Amino acid sequence: MGKPANLISSNDSLYVTLQTLQQQLDWVRRINMALDAAKGMLYLHMCQPPILHRDLKSANLLVSKHWKVKVLPAAIAQAAMLTVLASLASLLQHD
Numbered sequence: 001m002g003k004p005a006n007l008i009s010s011n012d013s014l015y016v017t018l019q020t021l022q023q024q025l026d027w028v029r030r031i032n033m034a035l036d037a038a039k040g041m042l043y044l045h046m047c048q049p050p051i052l053h054r055d056l057k058s059a060n061l062l063v064s065k066h067w068k069v070k071v072l073p074a075a076i077a078q079a080a081m082l083t084v085l086a087s088l089a090s091l092l093q094h095d
Helices: 014-024 027-046 074-093
Strands: 061-063 069-071
Touching: 014 061, 014 074, 027 061, 027 069
Parallel strands: none
Antiparallel strands: 061 069
16 A cells, blocks of 8 residues: 555654545554554663653654654654644645
């Protein structure tokens, strides 16, 4: 199952991806995306000293063009939230 290129671009947030492609994501892909997020959080927690994200949510997770989910650092996540909201507003205006 390939990513419908006309719906979202690479490196959109998981929030935008879920809102855009909700009916097109099979359970295997959803589980793999959740595992990627969990692995990212495990990596942060295993650092010395451990890094606590403190703001894990779908808007702070990026989805690559290969469907890999990456944890967006909390400091960047706040600034990126405005971009996510603008992207979502743009998608809604095109409907």
